[in-house]
Amino acid sequence: MEKNSSPTKKPQKHRPRAYDNALVRFYKPFSYAERRKAAEKAGFNVFQFPAEMLLVDLLSDSGTTTLTNEQMAEMFLGDEAYGTNAGYPKLVAQFEKTFGLKKGGFEFFLFHQGRAAEHALFSQLGKLVRSAVIPSNGHFDTTRANIEANSMGACNLFSKKLAGKTYSPFKGDMDTDALASVLKKEGAHTPLVYTTITNNTGGGQPVSLENLRRVRALCTKYKKPFFLDACRFAENAWFIKQREKKHRTASIQKIVHEMFALCDGFTISLKKDGLSNMGGALVIKKGSLFMKQFPSLVNALRDHQILTEGHPTYGGLTGRDIMVLVKGLETVVKEEYLANRVSQVETFGAYLAELGVPVLTPFGGHAVYIDVDEFFKGTKMRREDFGGVALTAELLSYGVRLCELGAFAFGYYDKKTKKEVLPEKNFVRCAVPRNKYEIEDLLYAADCIKELYDNRKKLPRAVPVYGRDLSLRHFKARFELVPLS
Numbered sequence: 478m479e480k481n482s483s484p485t486k487k488p489q490k491h492r493p494r495a496y497d498n499a500l501v502r503f504y505k506p507f508s509y510a511e512r513r514k515a516a517e518k519a520g521f522n523v524f525q526f527p528a529e530m531l532l533v534d535l536l537s538d539s540g541t542t543t544l545t546n547e548q549m550a551e552m553f554l555g556d557e558a559y560g561t562n563a564g565y566p567k568l569v570a571q572f573e574k575t576f577g578l579k580k581g582g583f584e585f586f587l588f589h590q591g592r593a594a595e596h597a598l599f600s601q602l603g604k605l606v607r608s609a610v611i612p613s614n615g616h617f618d619t620t621r622a623n624i625e626a627n628s629m630g631a632c633n634l635f636s637k638k639l640a641g642k643t644y645s646p647f648k649g650d651m652d653t654d655a656l657a658s659v660l661k662k663e664g665a666h667t668p669l670v671y672t673t674i675t676n677n678t679g680g681g682q683p684v685s686l687e688n689l690r691r692v693r694a695l696c697t698k699y700k701k702p703f704f705l706d707a708c709r710f711a712e713n714a715w716f717i718k719q720r721e722k723k724h725r726t727a728s729i730q731k732i733v734h735e736m737f738a739l740c741d742g743f744t745i746s747l748k749k750d751g752l753s754n755m756g757g758a759l760v761i762k763k764g765s766l767f768m769k770q771f772p773s774l775v776n777a778l779r780d781h782q783i784l785t786e787g788h789p790t791y792g793g794l795t796g797r798d799i800m801v802l803v804k805g806l807e808t809v810v811k812e813e814y815l816a817n818r819v820s821q822v823e824t825f826g827a828y829l830a831e832l833g834v835p836v837l838t839p840f841g842g843h844a845v846y847i848d849v850d851e852f853f854k855g856t857k858m859r860r861e862d863f864g865g866v867a868l869t870a871e872l873l874s875y876g877v878r879l880c881e882l883g884a885f886a887f888g889y890y891d892k893k894t895k896k897e898v899l900p901e902k903n904f905v906r907c908a909v910p911r912n913k914y915e916i917e918d919l920l921y922a923a924d925c926i927k928e929l930y931d932n933r934k935k936l937p938r939a940v941p942v943y944g945r946d947l948s949l950r951h952f953k954a955r956f957e958l959v960p961l962s
């Protein structure tokens with residue numbers, strides 16, 4: 478990273494971005510009242526709200542990256558051939574470089590997004606194993622859904638530090654004592670062990686290299702394959718560099734190589750640290766334990782890929798997407814990019830905390846989480862009033878979009894008892910897109926959140942008027958906002 482040196486050798490208070498705006502889009506102006514009307518029309522469901530009316534869209538960091546001018550330029554070189562388009566060998570070579578894979582030493586399956594790769598892996602694996610349990614430091618919701626849809630069980634072994642209020646550098650770690658006991662008891666039914674980096678379900682918290690090594694050692698001891706869910710591998714490597722003393726002087730590239738040397742294979746959504754708007758992949762190392770234990774799987778996966786995505790050399794992507802990915806995977810491990818990325822999320826989170834808004838700390842690499850139970854503490858809002866949904870609904874009128882991941886998204890309606898079954902966690906997530914916003918945009922969003930926080934006693938309940946009893950209801954439901962009596 479460049480040293481910020483002035484003649485006095487004192488660092489300046491503010492740090493410039495690592496990039497400037499090569500292309501700019503102006504917003505169409507909308508009033509509070511116009512947005513309010515649109516929010517009502519959308520049933521106060523954030524997913525149904527028109528994006529063009531927003532000023533700061535923190536719904537997701539997935540596929541929302543602003544491309545660099547280099548990526549845009551490469552896009553024009555995209556080759557739309559059906560077989561072995563010119564970008565494909567470049568992408569394979571970039572995977573080797575970024576992840577430290579041996580040339581020709583892995584099976585590469587390209588998909589249009591991460592969950593398609595997961596679906597391939599678990600639907601084919603599900604045919605080969607019975608009553609399986611797949612442990613993880615925290616399965617992402619699509620990973621869990623794909624495991625469960627194929628009659629296997631997903632189990633989360635969150636670090637005990639995750640729930641604690643005290644600072645801990647790697648709250649995303651797997652509880653390795655718990656893993657040891659699962660492998661001891663259920664080892665015969667465990668086809669592989671998974672680690673998500675960073676731990677999205679666990680607040681976007683990073684996983685230490687030491688923890689990855691321990692998990693690998695346990696897998697080796699019990700002869701179990703080890704896979705990574707690698708969506709935010711570069712952000713995770715950045716945290717390792719910052720927080721794990723031994724690796725402070727190592728390059729990000731080297732840390733990434735060390736991380737990936739430990740696994741048998743990985744699934745990845747390239748819509749995150751692939752710095753692209755679309756893409757996913759499954760990689761299985763040749764000669765790995767996984768390959769030895771399931772020798773028929775590679776052919777079954779190829780067939781699955783061809784049936785669902787097309788020829789393996791484009792895998793559900795256009796030749797243009799593939800060129801964008803090559804550049805994205807090259808850029809994402811640059812330290813100036815990562816320093817900027819992670820510190821932007823940190824500055825945003827720290828400002829929210831300074832304003833008194835209850836947020837999870839330390840901040841993860843891609844998002845800041847608002848603790849909804851704390852937010853409404855001392856008001857009449859109950860969890861089943863869906864205060865988190867009401868907060869996101871009200872913010873739409875300010876041009877700010879967040880995502881409720883709590884009582885509504887993770888809870889469900891029990892038709893028998895006619896009651897809500899409430900989840901353990903109750904958050905609203907502010908996910909920060911990559912290379913898209915300047916810090917003022919995020920500070921504006923924080924100011925709006927603070928205004929609603931100051932008026933929390935006056936915030937309404939969100940009453941589902943449609944879709945309460947549907948699966949994946951947060952994508953489909955409609956609400957009315959009703960004053961708290």
Ligand SMILES: *Cc1c(COP(=O)(O)O)cnc(C)c1O
Nearest residue numbers: 590591592617619677708746748
């Ligand atoms: C986004 C994500 C996925 C799924 O990827 P998609 O590209 O959205 O299908 C899987 N795991 C994690 C940790 C993710 O963040």
